[in-house]
Amino acid sequence: MKSWQPGNYGKETAFAVRNFDAPLDVEEYLRLPKNPVHLVLDNLRSAFNVGSIFRTADTARLARVITCGYTAHPPHPKLEKTALGTLDYVATEHAACTLEAIRALQQKAIPVWALETTSHSRCYTEIAYPQPLALVLGNEALGIGRPVLEQCDELIEIPMFGFKNSLNVAAAAAVVIFEIVRQWNLTAEARLHRSDQW
Numbered sequence: 001m002k003s004w005q006p007g008n009y010g011k012e013t014a015f016a017v018r019n020f021d022a023p024l025d026v027e028e029y030l031r032l033p034k035n036p037v038h039l040v041l042d043n044l045r046s047a048f049n050v051g052s053i054f055r056t057a058d059t060a061r062l063a064r065v066i067t068c069g070y071t072a073h074p075p076h077p078k079l080e081k082t083a084l085g086t087l088d089y090v091a092t093e094h095a096a097c098t099l100e101a102i103r104a105l106q107q108k109a110i111p112v113w114a115l116e117t118t119s120h121s122r123c124y125t126e127i128a129y130p131q132p133l134a135l136v137l138g139n140e141a142l143g144i145g146r147p148v149l150e151q152c153d154e155l156i157e158i159p160m161f162g163f164k165n166s167l168n169v170a171a172a173a174a175v176v177i178f179e180i181v182r183q184w185n186l187t188a189e190a191r192l193h194r195s196d197q198w
Contacts, residue, residue: 026088034063034091035181036132038105040112041065042098042148043139044169047072051082052170053137058086060177063132065090068098098136098148105134106153112136114152115176116144117165121157129180137169 022029039057044050050072057065067073073094074087095101102112114136115124136152138144143166149155158167158175167175 021085029089030091032061034061035184037062037177037180038110038132038134039065039173039177040098040101040105040134040136041067041071042136042144043069043142044071044137045140046169047076047078048082049140049168049170051079051084051087053173054079054083054090054092055086056170056174056177057090060181062177063091065092066095066101066134067092068095068101098145099151102134102136102148102151106151110134111153112151113154113156114138114144114149115156115158115172116149117157117160118149118155121155124156124158124176124179127154127156129183131184133180135173135176135180137173140169 024032037060039053039062041050041053044053044067050067054065071094072079074092079087095104105112110132111130112134113129116136116138136144136148138148156176158172160166166172
């Protein structure tokens with residue numbers, strides 16, 4: 001039996017690592033079809049988390065990010081640090097009030113779901129996601145405000161198995177966003193589109 005040693009990958013080193021960004025300018029990229037997810041950020045306190053969420057929104061090619069209340073929004077120097085140049089590639093708008101933002105989405109017939117651990121939340125992998133969809137993410141310490149939760153059409157959660165009852169909001173966003181994309185079977189289509197275009 002062969003023993004494995006760090007760096008001893010043999011023939012497996014024949015793969016290429018893609019470590020480059022798309023060679024598209026902003027206008028070309030913005031014309032690409034988007035996955036119809038609208039992220040609603042409910043009073044997030046960390047600009048670094050917000051920047052990370054913008055980066056995730058770009059990698060999943062989401063429709064837009066709606067920042068609400070005191071959530072940092074572009075232009076903001078701290079967002080740039082964790083967004084890593086994606087702010088120009090993600091449609092965004094700012095709303096003074098989260099409730100007004102989600103009511104406006106619902107008036108456009110976009111279901112609004114909240115990612116929050118509650119006694120009524122359903123497991124994020126055991127539910128079918130509608131298209132389009134708005135997903136509300138809450139404050140790092142306080143979660144999503146109760147009036148906002150009561151206005152949402154559905155509540156979902158990521159099961160927790162440790163001592164803490166929550167994930168970092170940017171990490172939780174990534175988990176659920178890519179479950180939505182996986183369920184919609186858009187991953188393969190997006191990859192094909194990427195290889196055809198780039």
